[in-house]
Amino acid sequence: MTDEHVRVDDPAGFPPQEDTVERLWTPQRMTYVLRDSSDRPAKPKAKECPFCAGPAKSDEDGLIAWRGTHVFAIMNLYPYNVGHLMICPYRHVGLLTDLDDAELFEFEKATTLSMKVMETVSHPDGYNIGINQGEVAGAGVAAHLHQHVVPRWNGDANFMPIVAQTRTMPILLSDQRTAYAAAFADLAPRFDLPASSTI
Numbered sequence: 001m002t003d004e005h006v007r008v009d010d011p012a013g014f015p016p017q018e019d020t021v022e023r024l025w026t027p028q029r030m031t032y033v034l035r036d037s038s039d040r041p042a043k044p045k046a047k048e049c050p051f052c053a054g055p056a057k058s059d060e061d062g063l064i065a066w067r068g069t070h071v072f073a074i075m076n077l078y079p080y081n082v083g084h085l086m087i088c089p090y091r092h093v094g095l096l097t098d099l100d101d102a103e104l105f106e107f108e109k110a111t112t113l114s115m116k117v118m119e120t121v122s123h124p125d126g127y128n129i130g131i132n133q134g135e136v137a138g139a140g141v142a143a144h145l146h147q148h149v150v151p152r153w154n155g156d157a158n159f160m161p162i163v164a165q166t167r168t169m170p171i172l173l174s175d176q177r178t179a180y181a182a183a184f185a186d187l188a189p190r191f192d193l194p195a196s197s198t199i
């Protein structure tokens with residue numbers, strides 16, 4: 001067989017690559033990705049941990065939306081989407097398997113409560129909820145367990161670049177925290193959870 005008989009498909013004849021992965025464009029995350037490496041301790045100790053430091057501050061300064069008995073809800077300083085909350089245990093533990101039964105129960109119940117709070121405050125069309133456990137799995141603060149609760153709206157991947165630019169985020173975070181805190185206080189008792197801090 002000579003070379004002229006070797007079939008070589010013309011790439012121009014290929015069907016276009018189907019890419020069904022939905023992407024959320026989050027330019028504000030660049031401040032996190034590109035932050036100074038000196039701000040990036042590889043293994044944060046408990047005293048340097050943002051999820052240990054947060055509850056020690058006022059609700060406003062710590063961006064705390066709700067304080068339960070075993071867990072709390074905190075705004076994400078580098079949100080994937082507007083209104084991104086995280087549920088964290090007060091204890092500095094890294095894995096879901098480190099939680100005792102009471103913590104685990106409130107951790108999941110607070111996640112459900114967060115969805116209800118978001119539904120009340122901003123009527124999302126859906127949610128991304130999940131935990132990255134361990135650095136290899138993408139956890140930014142691997143040493144302290146946190147469940148992401150991210151509200152989603154139809155088309156938010158398109159309008160995100162417009163509404164969620166870096167400069168407007170601090171104002172959005174503060175406003176969002178205030179709105180969430182009021183809804184948490186109102187709704188938590190219906191979930192048999194404390195309305196406000198017990199810590």
Ligand SMILES: [Zn+2]
Nearest residue numbers: 049052092144
């Ligand atoms: Zn911690």
